Amino acid sequence: MDYALLLNQFLEQHQHLGWSRQRLLHECLRAAIKRGALIAGTRLPPSRELASELLMARNTVLYAYEQLATEGYVDASKRGTVVARVRIGHTDIPATSMAATPLLSQRSRVSAALLDTTGMQAFTPGVPALDAFxxxxxxxxxxxxxxxxxxxxxxxxxxxxxxxxxxxxxxxxxxxxxxxxxxxxxxxxxxxxxxxxxxxxxxxxxxxxxxxxxxxxxxxxxxxxxxxxxxxxxxxxxxxxxxxxxxxxxxxxxxxxxxxxxxxxxxxxxxxxxxxxxxxxxxxxxxxxxxxxxxxxxxxxxxxxxxxxxxxxxxxxxxxxxxxxxxxxxxxxxxxxxxxxxxxxxxxxxxxxxxxxxxxxxxxxxxxxxxxxxxTHLRRMRRFYKQRRDALVTALEYQLGTQASIHGASTGMHLSLTLPADLADTDISKRAAELGIVAQALSAHAAEHGKLIASSNGLILGYAQIPAADMEEAVRQLTKAIQTI
Missing domain, CATH: 3.40.640.10 (Type I PLP-dependent aspartate aminotransferase-like (Major domain))
Known part of the structure; x- marks a missing residue:
């Protein structure tokens, strides 16, 4: 961390306040901690070292450190001064202004939503059984x-x-x-x-x-x-x-x-x-x-x-x-x-x-x-995924019956579930997310130009990462999402 640069930037923003150098350094470090520039666990420089870098008296640095410790922003011990692990919100930018700013284009926001597979929730497509690797x-x-x-x-x-x-x-x-x-x-x-x-x-x-x-x-x-x-x-x-x-x-x-x-x-x-x-x-x-x-x-x-x-x-x-x-x-x-x-x-x-x-x-x-x-790994995973595929198909047929049709279950790590036209897949997808399940809507995958033959109203269900023993409960939650629309 370049503390001289940090202080200069803070000075540019607050030079009109006329604070003493002691308060200026204290306020600068506190603001850096609050906005996350100095994260929890960061070890601050020794007082002599920081005083030399900033061309300040050592007592000025000691005062800032003592004030930060009193307020709970840092932990001070014989081993040094460390930014404390406290939960502090980001207060510099109002939440309303962030929400009102379109940071991504419309097509980027759609793609980002579809590609959000960072979690391990049930039915996230494209995620293998990582615990079996x-x-x-x-x-x-x-x-x-x-x-x-x-x-x-x-x-x-x-x-x-x-x-x-x-x-x-x-x-x-x-x-x-x-x-x-x-x-x-x-x-x-x-x-x-x-x-x-x-x-x-x-x-x-x-x-x-x-x-x-x-x-x-x-x-x-x-x-x-x-x-x-x-x-x-x-x-x-x-x-x-x-x-x-x-x-x-x-x-x-x-x-x-x-x-x-x-x-x-x-x-x-x-x-x-x-x-x-x-x-x-x-x-x-x-x-x-x-x-x-x-x-x-x-x-x-x-x-x-x-x-x-x-x-x-x-x-x-x-x-x-x-x-x-x-x-x-x-x-x-x-x-x-x-x-x-x-x-x-x-x-x-x-x-x-x-x-x-x-x-x-x-x-x-x-x-x-x-x-x-x-x-060898592929053969093993093929057995795993077949068991999970079978468990998913059995649970879907038992819990949904003729309410939905299963497609594409002979290969891969996902299958598709087509739904009647009166059940909007986007609404079901949103409801499933509220229940902790990822069930992407088929309609979101329509190309920009061209006609459709097959039904594009349904869900994409990835099953590779779900143990067979957990499949019935996962389908129960999915069924709840479908039946509450």
């Missing part, structure tokens, strides 16, 4: 990675990511997802949102057309808005996205964003015939498909579904994957697999736009994958 083995891998890090690796890393991690991901994807790729096609990012932002800026210009599923993933909508693209919502039915001939003719896209293995948020699966047709039509109009394969590792009914990317040689597909669902969100590592002919161009773009780092995390993850621990 093998934390101790992961710590050992990280420690080993840090021991191997060189001084050179403390600098910015390769824009595409650490080669050993890119190789591990390529090997994993070829076997588990049928993706046709090698390591040079893999680009590491800081999460799916970073991948979406990168694709939107690297492969389009402002004003170009992008298609996304309707309803669809709000994070994609946010990225496309930020890139100033024209968003066209293409309707989704029980078999996935359904573009019409008129869409290709009137609104030819540059990018097509889809979640084919577990449509977000409805949960439908894009059939093989539609996948192949989408690939061929995208190729014909020189468009790129963004395949977001965010949680397909967790499939409970039927055989695994191969990725679209591997269905055709040199398919015009940007394949997006993430470790936030399979590992833990705070890892902030994801990846993009790009077509071979785009590797050089994207490498040049990243070399000037996105310096990378965090070599140790990437090295640890590479060993986690290549050693087989990642596959």
């Amino acid at each position: 093998p934390l101790m083995p992961w710590r050992h891998l990280q420690a080993r990675a840090w021991r191997s890090v060189t001084v050179a690796e403390l600098n910015y890393g390769e824009p595409a990511g650490e080669p050993v991690l890119r190789t591990a991901i390529a090997n994993y994807l070829r076997v588990s997802r049928g993706v046709l790729c090698d390591a040079e096609q893999i680009f590491i990012t800081d999460g799916t949102q970073a991948s979406l932002d990168l694709c939107a800026h690297a492969f389009t210009d402002a004003g170009e057309q992008v298609w996304m599923e309707n309803p669809g993933y709000h994070g994609a909508r946010t990225a496309f808005n930020a890139a100033q693209l024209r968003i066209r919502g293409i309707p989704v039915d029980a078999d996935g996205i359904v573009p019409e001939a008129g869409d290709w003719q009137q609104y030819p896209p540059r990018l097509i964003y889809v979640t084919p293995s577990h449509q977000y948020p409805l949960g439908s699966v894009l059939g093989l015939a539609r996948r192949m047709a989408l690939i061929e039509q995208a190729r014909a109009c020189n468009a790129l498909i963004m395949e977001d394969d965010y949680d397909s590792e967790f499939r409970y009914d039927g055989p695994p579904l191969p990725a679209m990317q591997g269905l055709a040689t040199d398919a015009p597909v940007l394949y997006l994957g993430t470790f936030s669902k399979t590992m833990f969100p705070a890892l902030r590592l994801a990846y993009i697999v790009v077509p071979r002919h785009l590797v050089t161009a994207l490498s040049h773009f990243l070399a000037h736009a996105a310096p990378r780092g965090r070599a140790a995390d990437q090295l640890a993850l590479a060993e986690f994958i290549s050693s087989g621990q990642f596959a």
